[in-house]
Amino acid sequence: xxxxxxxxxxxxxxxxxxxxxxxxxxxxxxxxxxxxxxxxxxxxxxxxxxxxxxxxxxxxxxxxxxxxxxxxxxxxxxxxxxxxxxxxxxxxxxxxxxxxxxxxxxxxxxxxxxxxxxxxxxxxxxxxxxxxxxxxxxxxxxxxxxxxxxxxxxxxxxxxxxxxxxxxxxxxxxxxxxxxxxxxxxxxxxxxxxxxxxxxxxxxxxxxxxxxxxxxxxxxxxxxxxxxxxxxxxxxxxxxxxxxxxxxxxxxxxxxxxxxxxxxxxxxxxxxxxxxxxxxxxxxxxxxxxxxxxxxxxxxxxxxxxxxxxxxxxxxxxxxxxxxxxxxxxxxxxxxxxxxxxxxxxxxxxxxxxxxxxxxxxxxxxxxxxxxxxxxxxxxxxxxxxxxxxxxxxxxxxxxxxxxxxxxxxxxxxxxxxx
Amino acid sequence: xxxxxxxxxxxxxxxxxxxxxxxxxxxxxxxxxxxxxxxxxxxxxxxxxxxxxxxxxxxxxxxxxxxxxxxxxxxxxxxxxxxxxxxxxxxxxxxxxxxxxxxxxxxxxxxxxxxxxxxxxxxxxxxxxxxxxxxxxxxxxxxxxxxxxxxxxxxxxxxx
Numbered sequence: 001x002x003x004x005x006x007x008x009x010x011x012x013x014x015x016x017x018x019x020x021x022x023x024x025x026x027x028x029x030x031x032x033x034x035x036x037x038x039x040x041x042x043x044x045x046x047x048x049x050x051x052x053x054x055x056x057x058x059x060x061x062x063x064x065x066x067x068x069x070x071x072x073x074x075x076x077x078x079x080x081x082x083x084x085x086x087x088x089x090x091x092x093x094x095x096x097x098x099x100x101x102x103x104x105x106x107x108x109x110x111x112x113x114x115x116x117x118x119x120x121x122x123x124x125x126x127x128x129x130x131x132x133x134x135x136x137x138x139x140x141x142x143x144x145x146x147x148x149x150x151x152x153x154x155x156x157x158x159x160x161x162x163x164x165x166x167x168x169x170x171x172x173x174x175x176x177x178x179x180x181x182x183x184x185x186x187x188x189x190x191x192x193x194x195x196x197x198x199x200x201x202x203x204x205x206x207x208x209x210x211x212x213x214x215x216x217x218x219x220x221x222x223x224x225x226x227x228x229x230x231x232x233x234x235x236x237x238x239x240x241x242x243x244x245x246x247x248x249x250x251x252x253x254x255x256x257x258x259x260x261x262x263x264x265x266x267x268x269x270x271x272x273x274x275x276x277x278x279x280x281x282x283x284x285x286x287x288x289x290x291x292x293x294x295x296x297x298x299x300x301x302x303x304x305x306x307x308x309x310x311x312x313x314x315x316x317x318x319x320x321x322x323x324x325x326x327x328x329x330x331x332x333x334x335x336x337x338x339x340x341x342x343x344x345x346x347x348x349x350x351x352x353x354x355x356x357x358x359x360x361x362x363x364x365x366x367x368x369x370x371x372x373x374x375x376x377x378x379x380x381x382x383x384x385x386x387x388x389x390x391x392x393x394x395x396x397x398x399x400x401x402x403x404x405x406x407x408x409x410x411x412x413x414x415x416x417x418x419x
Numbered sequence: 420x421x422x423x424x425x426x427x428x429x430x431x432x433x434x435x436x437x438x439x440x441x442x443x444x445x446x447x448x449x450x451x452x453x454x455x456x457x458x459x460x461x462x463x464x465x466x467x468x469x470x471x472x473x474x475x476x477x478x479x480x481x482x483x484x485x486x487x488x489x490x491x492x493x494x495x496x497x498x499x500x501x502x503x504x505x506x507x508x509x510x511x512x513x514x515x516x517x518x519x520x521x522x523x524x525x526x527x528x529x530x531x532x533x534x535x536x537x538x539x540x541x542x543x544x545x546x547x548x549x550x551x552x553x554x555x556x557x558x559x560x561x562x563x564x565x566x567x568x569x570x571x572x573x574x575x576x577x578x579x
Contacts, residue, residue: 024561049574222482383434
């Protein structure tokens with residue numbers, strides 16, 4: 001029986017010729033990731049069990065991004081603890097303020113994650129790296145601690161849903177709309193414990209930024225991982241970037257999928273997930289007139305260069321509507337700098353938006369844009385749970401950068417094509 | 420190993436943002452996390468939870484973030500076990516890794532009501548609703564996971 005792409009990567013990292021869905025394996029890890037919220041818990045566990053060394057100081061990435069730059073004293077202490085740990089064990093991929101970016105924008109950008117890798121990260125959106133053809137999944141802090149010590153993790157080999165993509169995305173429709181559409185189809189537990197394997201002719205028409213966005217939100221369908229085949233787009237992206245050799249795995253022709261979902265990219269419309277679940281999707285045509293108080297463009301889902309350019313294309317020569325706070329946050333320092341060089345920073349500021357240093361801040365109601373009672377935000381982030389961005393009675397509408405920028409201009413959820 | 424307690428009942432897709440809101444993630448203190456457990460969907464939980472009590476919910480419990488603070492907050496509130504129709508996968512892993520027993524049992528999750536007295540036998544997977552007298556069979560943990568729990572969590576199980 002053939003293996004899926006995910007199963008092949010897992011088999012190779014477990015030293016096995018063949019694995020099957022449901023099998024428990026112990027796999028070697030190529031990278032272990034943590035951030036300023038999850039690392040302190042992992043470090044406590046690491047120290048509590050008496051560990052005195054890490055398995056490989058080049059295979060651990062610690063990124064201070066969630067409540068950094070430090071939002072309060074407690075956050076400062078968590079960053080300090082992580083910083084001290086990184087210093088003590090000489091962690092090579094440690095990213096502090098000034099070098100840091102939002103972890104899932106940063107690691108692919110820096111070539112720290114490469115095709116064929118097996119990666120765990122103490123952050124649910126670690127599934128992002130499936131975009132470069134790696135097996136990558138979110139875990140908790142204890143798994144992170146165990147991974148830092150042993151360089152291994154146990155997995156139950158997942159079955160898979162095949163997502164066959166055809167066609168090409170229309171103007172103002174992006175990877176965000178693809179993944180929101182998919183989650184709307186299968187639900188927030190539609191891929192629970194499973195892989196989402198993206199295949200088909202349509203893949204080649206998706207940019208790396210689109211793929212990273214799509215894989216990023218696989219967890220929002222409950223998936224263990226989302227993964228894309230490695231193709232010319234991947235290898236072009238990796239030129240001069242991938243820090244280790246890419247290993248290309250392909251699903252067997254007779255790989256077994258639990259189900260198949262087909263999406264014709266050319267038929268998709270800008271899509272919005274209404275409160276309070278990412279599966280509550282409507283097309284922009286069905287959205288009605290939803291008045292907003294805030295528009296957030298950024299995060300590990302949509303803080304990449306294409307997202308910034310799309311937002312700028314819409315905001316250029318326009319103004320953010322009175323009564324709307326528009327918060328634009330690039331994913332990394334490199335993207336930030338590129339935005340300055342390309343003149344995007346000027347466009348954003350002239351439009352009346354704010355343009356900040358990288359941080360996860362508002363996505364999880366941490367800082368830099370927390371919502372008050374009854375307030376509504378359109379946001380390019382990934383979750384719209386109760387209280388996610390602030391007050392328990394606030395609301396988050398998930399959308400693409402194009403929709404979020406257009407909505408900032410009009411003051412209500414808006415089809416970018418209508419401007 | 421057994422658990423026995425009164426039930427707090429919740430519905431589908433209880434996410435980690437309501438189990439422990441991110442605004443409290445600037446600490447790893449178990450007591451502080453427990454003090455805010457479930458507050459965005461159940462303001463009374465913290466006041467009412469007694470040691471040994473049990474959470475019962477329907478599908479996809481613990482969806483969302485990978486924050487281990489979520490099972491930690493529940494465990495530190497004194498909850499002895501979570502029973503659900505299904506769990507989100509990262510929450511499932513995290514609960515086992517910190518030694519908080521969880522069981523998947525759709526029938527029990529649908530039937531059992533808030534306030535019921537329930538007992539659980541982890542060795543056999545038998546769940547008994549002491550209020551109604553009804554019993555349910557959940558799958559006991561596979562040996563691989565039993566080993567992690569028996570050794571007191573993942574890190575103890577890998578310690579040399």
